[in-house]
Amino acid sequence: MTGRPGEYVSIARRRGREWYLGSITGWRANDLEIPLEFLGKGDCIAGIYSDAADADANPKHTVREEKRVTASVLRAKMASGGGQAVRIRPAQ
Numbered sequence: 001m002t003g004r005p006g007e008y009v010s011i012a013r014r015r016g017r018e019w020y021l022g023s024i025t026g027w028r029a030n031d032l033e034i035p036l037e038f039l040g041k042g043d044c045i046a047g048i049y050s051d052a053a054d055a056d057a058n059p060k061h062t063v064r065e066e067k068r069v070t071a072s073v074l075r076a077k078m079a080s081g082g083g084q085a086v087r088i089r090p091a092q
Helices: none
Strands: 002-004 008-015 018-025 030-035 044-051 062-069 073-078 083-090
Touching (some): 002 030, 008 030, 044 073
Antiparallel strands (some): 002 008, 008 018, 030 073, 044 062, 044 083
């Protein structure tokens, strides 16, 4: 999908009609814009597990959110050594 050696990587895999997206960053905090054009047309629901605002000091702190996404861009703010996991499914 996207990445830069030694800095970050994002990988997406599909199973049926659902997509799974994982991103990790190196020892520098990172703000990523992950392209979602692979989703095609239509709305989807993304369940996102990501670093909490205080994850630099408390690396086990996470946030879960759900939001509607399309084939545009998903923004990810990752703490140093952090990441995110996303499950994307068609909107019902």
